[in-house]
Amino acid sequence: MRFGGLTAVDRVDLTVDSGEIVGLIGPNGAGKTTFFNCLTGLYVPTEGEVRFRGALLPPRPAKVTRAGIARTFQNIRLFAGMTVLENVMVGRHTRTREGLLSAIGRGPRYRRTERESRTVGRELLEFVGLGGHARETARNLSYGGQRRLEIARALASDPGLLLLDEPTAGMNPQETRETEQLVCAIRDRGVAVLVIEHDMRFIMNLCDRVAVLVQGSKLVEGAPADVQADPRVVEAYLGAPQEETA
Numbered sequence: 001m002r003f004g005g006l007t008a009v010d011r012v013d014l015t016v017d018s019g020e021i022v023g024l025i026g027p028n029g030a031g032k033t034t035f036f037n038c039l040t041g042l043y044v045p046t047e048g049e050v051r052f053r054g055a056l057l058p059p060r061p062a063k064v065t066r067a068g069i070a071r072t073f074q075n076i077r078l079f080a081g082m083t084v085l086e087n088v089m090v091g092r093h094t095r096t097r098e099g100l101l102s103a104i105g106r107g108p109r110y111r112r113t114e115r116e117s118r119t120v121g122r123e124l125l126e127f128v129g130l131g132g133h134a135r136e137t138a139r140n141l142s143y144g145g146q147r148r149l150e151i152a153r154a155l156a157s158d159p160g161l162l163l164l165d166e167p168t169a170g171m172n173p174q175e176t177r178e179t180e181q182l183v184c185a186i187r188d189r190g191v192a193v194l195v196i197e198h199d200m201r202f203i204m205n206l207c208d209r210v211a212v213l214v215q216g217s218k219l220v221e222g223a224p225a226d227v228q229a230d231p232r233v234v235e236a237y238l239g240a241p242q243e244e245t246a
């Protein structure tokens, strides 16, 4: 992905299998979010392709979601004035076939679909630990609750792959631990997870594999412990040791 003279993501090749949690780490500006934007069709990659379950994906967000890839964003993007349950139901709409006319007419098929969305929404709220908050306005949830709601909304589209952009950013240790448990539970449902995260403890505890991006390129990929011990990774984060720079 090039922006003028800047190559923000340079030949990054990454595969995520179902039942896997893969971490994407790297210093600020390494190209992690740009990579997510390329996967989800927010950016049209200058070169390269995205395949999901073997099929080539067009760089169109709605088509990517419908194919089975969902994401959360670095900054919370909820419908703040809607209820918690409504937010999840919105996420369900990519899986329902109701068009605008049907929604305006509110015919029997529309009502059936709404009922189904409501049921799925309530199940997902239970799953993420927000079962008791369905009727609250989204903006009144705690910070950790809003983050969990974003995940529930992403799950409502029945994804096979979930992309999480810094899910624990700004969380206290308790919220971080709960998010770890939630991500494991999502993996246990058979969803593949690709997660950008700066919290190394989170990465080490959760990920089956980790890829490190530095200045747009993939520096290393491997088991978390191997990646953490790799001198190239240490250098990328901390700079070269004194004697080497000298």
Ligand SMILES: Nc1ncnc2c1ncn2[C@@H]1O[C@H](COP(=O)(O)OP(=O)(O)OP(=O)(O)O)[C@@H](O)[C@H]1O
Pocket: 003, 006, 008, 026, 027, 028, 029, 030, 031, 032, 033, 034, 035
């Ligand atoms: N739309 C854009 N136009 C121009 N440059 C962009 C655009 N989006 C990202 N970039 C540049 O691409 C590079 C990678 O940015 P990106 O946000 O993907 O990094 P990141 O690894 O996600 O960083 P962080 O950890 O800080 O979120 C940066 O130099 C950024 O300025």
